[in-house]
Amino acid sequence: MNLAVISDVHGNLDALKAVFEDMEKRNIDSVISLGDLVGYGPSPNGVVEFIRNKKVLNIVGNYDSAVIYDDFKYIRHNEINEFFVPWTRKELKEENINYLKSLPDNIELKIKNKKLVFVHGSTRSINEYLKENSHEAKDTMKEFDGDILFCGHTHIPYKKEYDEKILINVGSVGKSKMGTPECSYVIVNFLQDKVSFDFVKVKYDYEKVCHMMEKKEFPHKSINTIRTGIE
Template identity: 45%
Template sequence: MRIAAISDIHGNIYALMSVLEDIDNENIDFIMCLGDLVGYGPHPNEVIALIRRKRIPCLKGNYDASVVDNDFTYIRDTSINSFVLPWTVNELRASNKEFLNNLPSSMTLEFEEKKITFVHGSPRRINEYLLQDSEETAEIMKDFQGDILVAAHTHLPGYKEFNDKLFINDGSVGKPMLGRPNATYAIIDIQGEAKPKVNFKEVPYEYKRIMKDMQLLDFPTRLIDGYESGTE
């Protein structure tokens, strides 16, 4: 069983299209989206439309939840977010806002007798950051009852074994923070009783196109520049 975990698309339709094309070449059996379809990027409606058309199961991310609330409920009140949040709320179609509102916050599925829990931030909070070596991750994995926990939100891919349990963060499709502009996602390979394998993919995409689109819409320069540098 080969599972692709994608997340943090953040209104970047060009990155999403490139990642889905890459997934098509990887003999993937199941795709799971861990949320944050919107925020930062200029194509929230197009991203949601593609996810819905492909019938990809999806969680609600913290930015999705804040857009639904039209408030800084789960995101930081920064100069960039003070522009992006109202812009996205205004841009998003009512049907797509309803779609985001109805997304679950977590999902637990079983593949090859392995129980996998998918979350956006953590099992505790939608906006908690879980890095592979952080104290918070160790705390959560100590009490985690499944076999594999897959999280997102940090925009940084990574994984770590905790005894017989596995923690994975799948990175970010639409706003990677690797110091490179490439989109990232995770492939989880589960074959019977063998130890699950994790592979992180970096996918080049036409990041200059999203930067040009954002410039035409007068998005903040610091936000635009981050797509080329692969930083916040």
């Protein structure tokens, strides 16, 4: 059995489709999304509807929350977000807003005697960054009562072991911060009593997305991030 975990699509439908095409080649059994379906990218409705149609298990992200509640407390209050929050809120269909409002903050699963917990930021806050080797990550894992914690939010994938517990950041599908414009996601493989992880990178036509953003007169800095993987 295997499970794919994705996060931070951020309105980038082309990236999301590329990741699912990659999953089909790998015969993935099921998919979980760690939120932030919207924000930054040009296709928020397309992304939400794609996830809904695929019946993907999903949780709410901090940017999703900022958009649906029109509240900057979930995200950084800067010039980029001052553009994207109202733009995305206006663009989203009401049925898709209601879907985002219905999402849980976390998911817990028991597989092969392992407790798996899925969050967007951390177990403590939807917008806490669990950067690799950070004090926040160390403190979170000290308190964590499961076996494997999956998070997104930082857009940079990594695996870190804390004694018997494991922290997995799955990176970002639609807004890379890896220094390259690729998508990233993680495959979890369950073989008897063992669990292994494959960190996957997927190429896609990011220039097509950038052209769409340019036509919509999105901020240049946000377009450049899609091209370079650097924020």
